Amino acid sequence: MKGAVSRIVLVALIAVILIVGVVTGVALTRRGTATQSSSTSSSPYSSVVSPPSSSETTTKSANTSSLVVEEGQQPDSLDPAVTFQTSGWEVVEQVYQGLVAPDGTSVTTYVGVLARNWSVSQHGMTYTFTLRQGVHFSNGDPFNAYVEWFSVYRTLIMNQAPAFILGQNLATTNGVNFTVNATTLNSMNYFNPSPSNLSVMEYPLQSVQVLGPYEMAFHLGYGYNGESPYNAFLATLSTPMAYAVDPAVVEAHGGVVANQTNSWMQSNALGTGFYALKSWISGQSVTLVRNPDYWAADLPVSTLNYALKPAIIPTVIIYYKSASARVADIKSGVAQMIEAPVQDYQAFQGIAGVNATVLPIQFGSSEGIYYVYMDPNFTPFSNPLVREAVSYAIDYAGLIKSVLDGYGIQYTGPVPPGFPFYAQATAGLSPYRYDPVKAAELLAQAGYKASLPNGTILNPNGKSFPVFDFLYTSDSALETQTAQIIAAELQAVGIPASASPLSYAEYTSVIYTVGNSTAYPMGLAYYSEDFTASIDYVSALTENGYVSASAYYNATVFNWTVEAATSSSNQTISGAFSNITKAMYDQHVLIWLFVPEFMAVHADDIAGMIPNPAGSGMGYFMFYNTIYYT
Amino acid sequence: MVTLTTFREFLAFVIRRLASSALALFGVFVLVFLISHVLSPDPARLWAGPKARQSTIGAVAARYHLNLPLPQQFYYFLKDYLTGNLGTDPVTGRQISSEIAYYLPNTLELVLAALVVIVLVGVSLGYVSAMNFGSKKDTAIRIFYLVSWVTPTYLGAILAILVFSDYLHILPSGGMYSPVINAPPPVTGLFVLDSLIAGNLRAFASGMYHLALPALTLAFLNFGIITRVARSSILEVRWSPHVKSAAAKGLSERAINMRHVLRNGLIDVNTLSAVMFGWLLAGTVVVEQIFSWPGIGQFTYTVIASDDYPVLVPVVLVFTAGVILANFVADVLYSVLDPRIRLGGAR
Numbered sequence: 001m002k003g004a005v006s007r008i009v010l011v012a013l014i015a016v017i018l019i020v021g022v023v024t025g026v027a028l029t030r031r032g033t034a035t036q037s038s039s040t041s042s043s044p045y046s047s048v049v050s051p052p053s054s055s056e057t058t059t060k061s062a063n064t065s066s067l068v069v070e071e072g073q074q075p076d077s078l079d080p081a082v083t084f085q086t087s088g089w090e091v092v093e094q095v096y097q098g099l100v101a102p103d104g105t106s107v108t109t110y111v112g113v114l115a116r117n118w119s120v121s122q123h124g125m126t127y128t129f130t131l132r133q134g135v136h137f138s139n140g141d142p143f144n145a146y147v148e149w150f151s152v153y154r155t156l157i158m159n160q161a162p163a164f165i166l167g168q169n170l171a172t173t174n175g176v177n178f179t180v181n182a183t184t185l186n187s188m189n190y191f192n193p194s195p196s197n198l199s200v201m202e203y204p205l206q207s208v209q210v211l212g213p214y215e216m217a218f219h220l221g222y223g224y225n226g227e228s229p230y231n232a233f234l235a236t237l238s239t240p241m242a243y244a245v246d247p248a249v250v251e252a253h254g255g256v257v258a259n260q261t262n263s264w265m266q267s268n269a270l271g272t273g274f275y276a277l278k279s280w281i282s283g284q285s286v287t288l289v290r291n292p293d294y295w296a297a298d299l300p301v302s303t304l305n306y307a308l309k310p311a312i313i314p315t316v317i318i319y320y321k322s323a324s325a326r327v328a329d330i331k332s333g334v335a336q337m338i339e340a341p342v343q344d345y346q347a348f349q350g351i352a353g354v355n356a357t358v359l360p361i362q363f364g365s366s367e368g369i370y371y372v373y374m375d376p377n378f379t380p381f382s383n384p385l386v387r388e389a390v391s392y393a394i395d396y397a398g399l400i401k402s403v404l405d406g407y408g409i410q411y412t413g414p415v416p417p418g419f420p421f422y423a424q425a426t427a428g429l430s431p432y433r434y435d436p437v438k439a440a441e442l443l444a445q446a447g448y449k450a451s452l453p454n455g456t457i458l459n460p461n462g463k464s465f466p467v468f469d470f471l472y473t474s475d476s477a478l479e480t481q482t483a484q485i486i487a488a489e490l491q492a493v494g495i496p497a498s499a500s501p502l503s504y505a506e507y508t509s510v511i512y513t514v515g516n517s518t519a520y521p522m523g524l525a526y527y528s529e530d531f532t533a534s535i536d537y538v539s540a541l542t543e544n545g546y547v548s549a550s551a552y553y554n555a556t557v558f559n560w561t562v563e564a565a566t567s568s569s570n571q572t573i574s575g576a577f578s579n580i581t582k583a584m585y586d587q588h589v590l591i592w593l594f595v596p597e598f599m600a601v602h603a604d605d606i607a608g609m610i611p612n613p614a615g616s617g618m619g620y621f622m623f624y625n626t627i628y629y630t
Numbered sequence: 631m632v633t634l635t636t637f638r639e640f641l642a643f644v645i646r647r648l649a650s651s652a653l654a655l656f657g658v659f660v661l662v663f664l665i666s667h668v669l670s671p672d673p674a675r676l677w678a679g680p681k682a683r684q685s686t687i688g689a690v691a692a693r694y695h696l697n698l699p700l701p702q703q704f705y706y707f708l709k710d711y712l713t714g715n716l717g718t719d720p721v722t723g724r725q726i727s728s729e730i731a732y733y734l735p736n737t738l739e740l741v742l743a744a745l746v747v748i749v750l751v752g753v754s755l756g757y758v759s760a761m762n763f764g765s766k767k768d769t770a771i772r773i774f775y776l777v778s779w780v781t782p783t784y785l786g787a788i789l790a791i792l793v794f795s796d797y798l799h800i801l802p803s804g805g806m807y808s809p810v811i812n813a814p815p816p817v818t819g820l821f822v823l824d825s826l827i828a829g830n831l832r833a834f835a836s837g838m839y840h841l842a843l844p845a846l847t848l849a850f851l852n853f854g855i856i857t858r859v860a861r862s863s864i865l866e867v868r869w870s871p872h873v874k875s876a877a878a879k880g881l882s883e884r885a886i887n888m889r890h891v892l893r894n895g896l897i898d899v900n901t902l903s904a905v906m907f908g909w910l911l912a913g914t915v916v917v918e919q920i921f922s923w924p925g926i927g928q929f930t931y932t933v934i935a936s937d938d939y940p941v942l943v944p945v946v947l948v949f950t951a952g953v954i955l956a957n958f959v960a961d962v963l964y965s966v967l968d969p970r971i972r973l974g975g976a977r
Contacts, residue, residue: 066810074932076721076722076936077722077723079723082723159685160686161686259685259686259689261718261723262723263718263723263724263725266722266723266724267722267724278809279809279813281805281806281807281809281813281924282729282732282733282924283733283736283922283923283924283925283928283929283932284804284805284806284809284922284923284924285805285809286809287809287810315810317809317810319804319805319922320922321803321804321805321922322788322791322804322919322920322921322922324788324791324792324803324920325791325795325803325804325920325921325922327796328791328792328795328796328803329795329803331796332795332796332799334795334802334803475935503937504936504937505675505676505937505939506676506937509672509675509676
């Protein structure tokens with residue numbers, strides 16, 4: 001009996017502890033959220049930001065001291081040299097800073113961040129930067145040209161997936177008499193360099209040259225693009241790959257190792273930015289707090305551009321939650337911004353206090369443009385009539401309605417819609433048209449049996465189209481649905497495409513295979529930006545050797561691509577893009593499908609987001625420092 | 631009375647079960663090796679992850695010996711696991727063993743909390759149901775546990791968020807604790823327990839607050855089987871001769887129920903609870919993903935989504951080991967509670 005009593009007491013004790021814990025938790029949390037206020041505001045998408053004064057912000061309710069953001073995917077890494085996902089860049093862009101950032105209104109103009117100003121040499125081969133003085137990391141370590149020299153070479157030497165963004169134009173060697181390696185980087189003093197250190201960093205025949213403590217030059221031509229200028233160089237330099245990292249911090253945590261990541265830098269962050277990393281609870285959340293020792297905090301406001309302003313909201317918490325949890329939290333006021341698919345746009349319209357806006361198409365373009373590739377080495381697809389037939393076999397409008405609930409647009413690539421030169425490149429071209437009769441007629445003309453929509457067989461004695469695998473990745477519901485619809489439409493006209501899913505890793509191993517042919521002669525592909533520039537898309541989709549990704553290589557087109565990448569004349573660039581677009585359009589090498597639109601969802605009482613497709617903040621803005629409660 | 635003979639029988643039983651568990655684990659190990667090393671035409675590219683550079687693919691092939699003949703690959707695979715040298719996660723760059731050590735305790739916390747609720751609720755309802763056999767109460771409880779049993783995990787989890795977070799606003803939709811509090815230093819790895827050890831009541835409250843919804847959801851979706859087994863076992867014992875004898879001796883109904891009916895009726899529940907631990911472990915993949923619970927289940931989902939093969943393989947083995955261990959404990963527990971199982975095994 002004694003045992004029974006003690007068991008009952010134990011169970012009661014546990015129950016009491018559990019109940020007290022939950023109730024206390026509820027009470028504590030509800031006390032924090034009870035003061036949530038709501039008010040309407042003007043559109044936060046204006047590029048003109050007029051945040052309230054600090055006295056105004058302090059009069060707001062208690063929880064305006066934090067901004068809760070919720071999205072689906074947690075960062076892949078917090079190391080600027082490694083992260084290659086939107087969620088990673090989103091955090092890194094708040095903690096670290098680079099020399100330049102896209103300005104608030106355009107994807108082709110930039111503002112200085114760690115650079116005060118810059119100039120470009122006459123032939124576009126050298127970019128010279130004057131750096132700001134008085135910049136320091138959140139631990140007090142100073143920033144200077146030596147630190148930036150270290151940071152850029154560190155990215156190149158670590159050689160992780162996104163390193164190619166810089167590697168197009170920069171390299172660790174000049175190929176003759178100068179090489180920087182991990183040992184070089186780990187042996188330097190960047191705060192008080194010795195004469196021998198200076199002799200290395202100031203050597204002129206290298207990619208990154210230090211000209212003085214606050215002056216440096218980038219010499220293009222050493223990267224795999226070859227000896228040519230690159231008009232999107234500033235776009236590449238505005239990515240995290242060129243952000244300043246503290247050499248002392250890196251050194252204290254294992255230094256630089258060639259071709260390897262740094263485990264400390266992967267999950268910690270210490271930069272010069274307006275926010276500092278408080279915690280990354282892996283699998284749950286990232287918490288950013290206002291950098292208490294932000295170097296630009298004391299500068300006159302009039303001298304600060306939007307990328308430099310101190311943060312207004314003291315704490316930003318980014319949760320990584322399921323879709324249902326995100327919707328529940330924005331409705332209940334727990335979250336102020338969430339990531340949600342554009343197909344849910346109508347569902348958000350009736351929710352009080354929540355603002356859902358479909359953004360201009362360039363934001364969709366930066367997320368992904370979708371197309372069908374065909375392997376020209378697969379016999380039927382070597383025939384231009386067959387490729388043209390494919391272009392007529394797909395019901396583009398129906399596809400957009402089915403898979404995107406109408407929230408997408410049909411386009412003509414490779415320049416993505418909304419990006420610079422899209423209008424010029426596609427002038428006079430109508431997007432591909434759905435006409436199954438025409439598709440069947442073209443197939444018959446090419447010598448194959450074909451079916452009309454009414455069931456009539458054209459060219460009944462013609463060749464049978466070989467059965468083939470139509471590749472798509474099953475990791476994406478959108479792509480699965482799209483691929484299955486397209487395969488059915490192709491079958492309807494007599495092209496026996498068999499929809500064949502692969503996991504994303506296996507899919508990319510096919511898509512990025514360099515060679516002449518694949519087991520998947522046709523498939524669904526998409527491309528999203530690595531850096532914000534039209535040339536990024538055009539180069540990728542006309543690249544030599546990548547059969548499935550581009551399905552296309554043509555020396556003439558390649559030369560136009562080089563022209564578009566290297567010219568400083570908008571007229572020349574526009575002409576090159578126009579030629580490329582027309583050539584690809586006429587030859588039906590890639591069948592351009594659609595660009596899904598992109599939706600921003602946030603509470604009514606926050607504002608100050610400055611949309612820019614280069615930004616990773618919720619996929620549509622760059623910096624959290626400008627956001628405020630109205 | 632434990633005699634030497636019965637202890638020897640017990641020991642022999644435990645050794646036999648241990649050997650069969652080890653064999654099962656090895657079988658799964660071989661299976662996982664074959665799936666991960668043989669099925670793909672180019673494992674190195676697959677293991678290196680999407681968009682990996684050629685140098686990374688080469689490094690992955692070298693690290694995991696993927697260019698060697700299959701028997702040698704298996705040798706190194708086995709050696710790595712026996713020495714705990716699981717390598718580095720190519721996606722995060724962290725040590726795989728550290729990642730598992732971080733996520734696994736979080737899952738254990740969730741599973742243990744759910745298991746406590748499952749046993750308490752399951753046994754209570756099973757007892758009430760059996761004692762009111764054929765009544766409306768019995769019918770209601772049976773309907774209730776059948777509803778919980780047939781509810782798909784993802785649906786139950788989403789409904790829980792809709793009701794408690796979206797509609798009632800009383801529990802958080804996800805996470806393990808508030809990121810604005812100072813987390814206690816890890817001692818056991820179980821956040822709630824570590825909070826108590828550190829005397830950090832704010833962290834404890836936050837941990838309990840966040841634990842409540844996923845644990846209750848996991849419990850609700852799984853208590854049905856315990857209720858059903860408890861009910862049928864109690865019914866069986868209730869009508870057995872020794873209970874009738876106890877009644878004939880003049881024992882009170884309460885004493886009969888507590889000493890004879892409940893105690894003997896819960897033997898199956900005890901062992902089932904151990905097996906259920908393995909089920910719950912596997913069930914966390916969906917629950918943790920929906921509730922953003924940073925456990926091994928959510929980690930597994932992430933790893934699968936990013937095709938992170940070097941991590942997926944050890945994670946699968948962790949789940950397997952968990953299920954095998956749970957079954958082993960169940961077997962041993964059963965043999966202690968009901969020695970006939972040992973004799974049956976010996977024959």
